[in-house]
Amino acid sequence: MTEIVPGSPCWAQLSARDLPAAQRFYGELFGWTAETDPDPQYGGYTTFFHDGAPAAAVAPLMNPQQPVMWLLSFAAEDVDRTCESAKEAGAQVWMGPMEVGDLGRWALLSDPTGAPFAVWQSRRFGGFGVVNEPNAFGWADLTSRDKDAAVAFYKKVFDWQVWPHDTYPMVGLADRMFGGVMAMDGALPPEVPSHWSPYVQVTDVDATAASATRLGAEVLYGPADTEMDNGPRIALIRDPQGAAFGVFTPRAEG
Template sequence: MTEFPEGAPCWVDAMFTDVEGAKSFYADVLGWTFGDASGEYGNYTQAYKDGKAVAAVVPPMPGADAPSQWCLYLASSNAAATAEKIKDAGGELLMEPMQVGAFGTMAIAKEPSGAVFGVWQPGEHKGFERMGEAGSYAWAEVFSRDVAKADAFLPKVFPYGEQQMDAGDDPEMAGMDFKVFSLGGKENPVLGRMNMGTDFPPEIPSYVQVYFGVDDCDEAVAKTKKHGGKLHFGPMDSPFGRFAAVADPQGAAFAVIDMSKTTGEMPKFD
């Protein structure tokens, strides 16, 4: 199985009060099937697309009152060392590095502008077995309330290169502050960063938006609504695909993207 380079998105999971409800929702919207719950690890349950591991769902820990949300994990060869870098760069550790049996070691952190993310040092569990296709992880972006803090933090913790998008003369991109972080050269982008403007209600903090690939964006939105989920934005055409930002019935936000339907020229980056 592929080893993920340092700082690469390698896994996603989410906590749900109603795990069975979440399984029904994502089975219909993303075509997932689910393995057996692992009682030894809090009933952690892996999701699969065509037999390949793509994500996981888990009930909250006893006494936890956190909202349902997707957590993106970034790969680390040494979670303890990464945790120290996070603290040194002004981030906050919400969960110190913790070994999860033979599967690997995890940590949960918050970057200085407030977005929460995970760190994963692989053991037996390497991460995504399928990505960049329908029913699997496609992309992620840090939506930040303070991009200066996020931009300073991320390259101190992970070996990222960075490129700023040139909005050019496109009126739809006027005022858009978007950056891409890459590994091993600009031809390998792994994470986006978007400035949260006035379009975002002030009560929404910085967060990480996870994109899942779908065969048909509009159909995925329709299924989301059918199950009681919400449409936050879109569907919208872009050079990267037709996408929409949604939330499942338990409030976990994510985005769906049909990468086969691209429109317009790719933006330029400095």
């Protein structure tokens, strides 16, 4: 995807215990700069910028039981209507719909397989200001305990296109892919819920994985080439506070 359209990923937000540490880690890894909103109602909400464009955000945990994690938001023309459609399709609405100042309208949900996600109706803030270039968001993976049910849910609620595959169906809109869905394998403990992971495009996956390790992160998978035709080289990383995200480098044409 090269632009935000209704139903597409529009924002990625990290919930962290230690905001300054998260700012240092992602700042050193991706060259992101950080700007904290001074309004106390936003509780230290901090936007990451890549070359002056909004790239992602980090916010404090809403309660001590909340896991450190990345949360993906999907664009909606009408958050309230999308929440009703999602509930009818088996989702749980946890927070909202609610106004976020004059920035937009937001709600937090989980899909029928347990994966948290948010929906965002933009007003003054549209979401990603940069995508699909080095050090910016470029892909999203859903790891689900029921792959087929997850695909059916998002197709119904967001009208996503699906490129079928036995193990890794890909999804998108307007003939452009932006993510994939995989089944959760037995290597993950049963208490790990279904979850979305954002992927950041980088110029060199191996170098980025090595830098992440030096900065205190753990490489969970890779770096490795994917088996898809002309697929990217990827790595899955857990940051020093425990949030998982991916990095990828598109494979050169030819």
